[in-house]
């Protein structure tokens with residue numbers, strides 16, 4: 039390829055940052071797949087992606103600079119304009135909004151000036167979508183660039199803590215186990231080690247049953263493992279509710295190589311469950327990925343972790359390194375000739391990259407734009423090869439299925455939703471956090487487990503499934519929290535977000551935030567979603583400030599038409615669900631001219 | 635037009651012997667039902683091809699015969715019975731037994747909304763085909779409010795992914811902005827850009843392999859850009875003009891056309907189109923010369939041109955100023 043570059047040259051630091059990643063490039067593989075890691079390295083070193091650094095990165099990876107720029111400019115955590123080295127991303131998304139996020143933003147504004155500006159040139163701040171730490175609302179991500187870059191996800195910090203973190207100092211964080219209020223309770227499966235077993239010790243993992251399932255799986259053989267997963271009726275936990283066994287089976291007759299991808303992008307507002315696993319039981323995910331890779335004939339796995347989870351990334355990196363050095367990853371796993379290894383990719387602030395095909399594009403070094411389906415990833419996936427992609431929680435069920443058998447697993451829960459489920463409780467509950475319960479538990483039971491409604495104590499509405507989910511009311515608490523139960527109630531289980539709001543919350547503010555979220559997170563590829571999410575926000579905004587274009591009724595008609603076009607004609611699930619929570623609220627509550 | 639120093643274009647370019655190709659494998663045909671009609675088309679055909687084969691005219695914006703389908707505009711969506719969502723006809727291939735509706739209420743609503751969403755945010759005044767679709771689907775973009783005035787120069791190029799200003803109740807957000815004029819050959823008026831990706835494809839692997847432009851930004855702030863929005867003269871652009879050739883809205887325009895339009899002298903009723911062969915090299919591209927007042931004002935090439943499918947290089951596209959010099 040004949041590439042053309044502008045005259046901008048990299049500095050020595052920028053060059054070193056790029057070179058540090060470039061050593062990973064393998065002769066037989068794609069260079070471009072290292073674009074996102076290289077951009078991260080530059081951002082972490084100098085705090086933004088400068089033209090000289092981008093030129094150098096493009097040269098090393100043989101990517102046209104216009105395309106590399108298009109990739110860098112896609113992600114919220116990368117900046118293509120000069121900005122101060124310390125940046126605080128203050129979550130003002132729904133769970134944090136009802137827990138004082140706006141006050142924290144006001145404090146930031148006082149110290150640094152309006153969002154994005156910097157009084158001293160050293161630090162700035164931005165509002166952020168959900169950071170996945172909703173049980174500690176309001177949450178803040180502080181990133182400091184430099185020789186020793188540091189990212190910290192802060193649990194309900196005060197403004198002074200944010201300031202201290204922006205000066206590069208470490209802020210002590212609450213222990214993870216308090217994100218799991220059920221810790222230590224008997225009967226937990228997926229959460230049994232979280233907060234109980236040292237997540238950095240491979241020996242402790244093994245001492246608590248670790249790698250037994252892998253040994254058993256290798257004894258069973260790939261076909262048998264897939265049969266058990268099919269018998270378990272395990273359904274994907276990432277939101278799309280697709281049967282895992284069916285997906286695995288679909289790649290069996292495809293040609294090699296194939297890839298396994300674990301989706302740890304967890305960005306659906308309100309969702310925290312995968313983070314708790316990544317931080318609290320990282321070896322379990324490694325073991326699960328090895329079993330999945332073994333069963334589906336994939337020798338290379340990718341783990342895509344959202345960029346807002348620095349501790350998760352560190353724990354997973356550590357676990358993978360340990361496993362590699364102890365023979366649990368590599369060319370001859372457990373001495374049985376099994377080959378499998380895992381490469382981590384860190385996201386950079388884009389909800390859409392959780393969509394499976396956008397995620398594949400992101401790994402490949404392209405913009406995180408979803409692909410049209412069909413073909414499905416099992417046919418044409420990563421680097422054009424057959425690919426199995428599963429959510430973190432889906433995968434960590436697999437060792438249990440292997441050990442206890444598919445049928446025993448299927449006996450837990452309901453006919454259509456088998457096994458146990460992780461639920462993410464936040465908003466107005468007394469004890470927010472991640473809860474594990476067998477499928478079949480009702481919404482009321484979950485709220486009770488979490489100590490009941492906090493705030494005023496009077497429930498107004500519950501958001502189920504996240505921003506792409508639906509609102510239900512106080513009369514809907516007997517909904518069984520299963521795939522089929524939520525569907526029958528006109529909602530969706532989604533990523534198992536359960537977020538109640540007390541009667542003091544202005545639901546209109548929540549709906550406006552959701553509309554704003556989708557406008558920000560649309561990849562911009564297709565018209566219904568790119569412009570529809572803008573128009574949806576505008577309509578709600580006009581209704582909110584009492585300036586309807588025609589009449590309030592006319593605006594609602596317009597809103598519904600936009601909703602239908604987004605649902606029917608968008609490429610991916612983002613656009614298809616961008617109106618669901620809003621429409622569900624209008625159908626149930628007297629907001630914006632909805633049901634009185 | 636002076637023909638004094640022009641080469642003689644009447645002699646046909648001699649052809650070499652045609653390569654001998656193996657006979658194509660007979661394609662299997664697939665039967666589907668479109669709007670109640672049973673249609674048999676070769677396996678691998680798209681729903682668009684199938685619909686066209688029975689005379690059903692399906693609107694397209696981002697599709698072009700000489701480019702890989704990107705299926706982003708969604709104007710071509712049709713209803714496939716059993717599918718949860720509508721599907722893009724331009725890229726979805728036929729499957730045996732498919733039952734397709736191309737003019738159902740759902741289809742019409744989505745097509746109308748696509749047109750309204752675009753026309754309420756983009757200047758479509760130089761996109762005649764688009765306007766014809768608007769009439770066909772009775773699109774009323776004004777339902778979404780008055781489009782916002784042009785953004786200050788550079789503002790849209792400096793957007794921050796994941797962040798936007800709160801909406802203005804008085805305006806519908808729009809992509810209006812000043813025209814980018816940074817070279818003598820063509821202008822870029824991204825206030826007219828519907829983001830169909832065609833120019834990016836033409837500049838990339840579908841034709842030119844130059845990669846001077848790409849999509850930057852995200853969501854409504856997504857836009858066509860060079861790296862850091864540098865002028866074309868600092869970019870990789872080689873001025874083949876193939877992006878202009880595929881642009882459906884006039885966002886990319888010959889500088890000559892742009893200036894005549896500004897001066898009010900552009901008059902298509904006074905223009906003729908003449909096909910000829912490019913005199914410069916052995917490829918022998920077909921040129922369609924658009925002539926007004928004895929001056930070439932624009933050069934295009936037919937999409938069905940066998941060798942280059944409508945793509946040209948800088949010489950054929952822009953190298954005719956000497957013809958205009960009397």
Ligand SMILES: Cc1cc2nc3c(=O)[nH]c(=O)nc-3n(C[C@H](O)[C@H](O)[C@H](O)COP(=O)(O)O)c2cc1C
Pocket residue numbers: 273274275276277278279280282301302303304305306389390391392393394395427428429430432433610611612
């Ligand atoms: C906008 C959007 C965002 C998504 N985000 C995630 C995510 O963060 N994590 C996830 O596992 N799945 C996410 N998904 C679902 C994935 O596309 C995919 O279905 C899932 O990763 C498959 O894994 P599973 O079958 O194990 O659930 C998202 C889907 C959409 C449309």
Ligand code: SF4
Pocket residue numbers: 390407408559560561562563564565567568608609610611612613614
């Ligand atoms: S629906 Fe939205 S996020 Fe999905 S491809 Fe279209 S524009 Fe991108």
Ligand code: SF4
Pocket residue numbers: 826827828829830831832833834858877880881882883884885886
């Ligand atoms: S400039 Fe023209 S061809 Fe390029 S994306 Fe915009 S409308 Fe399409």
Ligand code: SF4
Pocket residue numbers: 912913914915916917918919946947948949950951
């Ligand atoms: S347009 Fe360019 S490639 Fe085509 S015949 Fe003319 S000089 Fe040759």
Ligand code: FES
Pocket residue numbers: 129130131132133134135167168169170171172175176177307308309
């Ligand atoms: S961390 Fe703020 S809403 Fe989730």
Ligand code: FES
Pocket residue numbers: 693694695696697704705706707708709710711722723724725
């Ligand atoms: S023409 Fe099919 S999506 Fe644009």
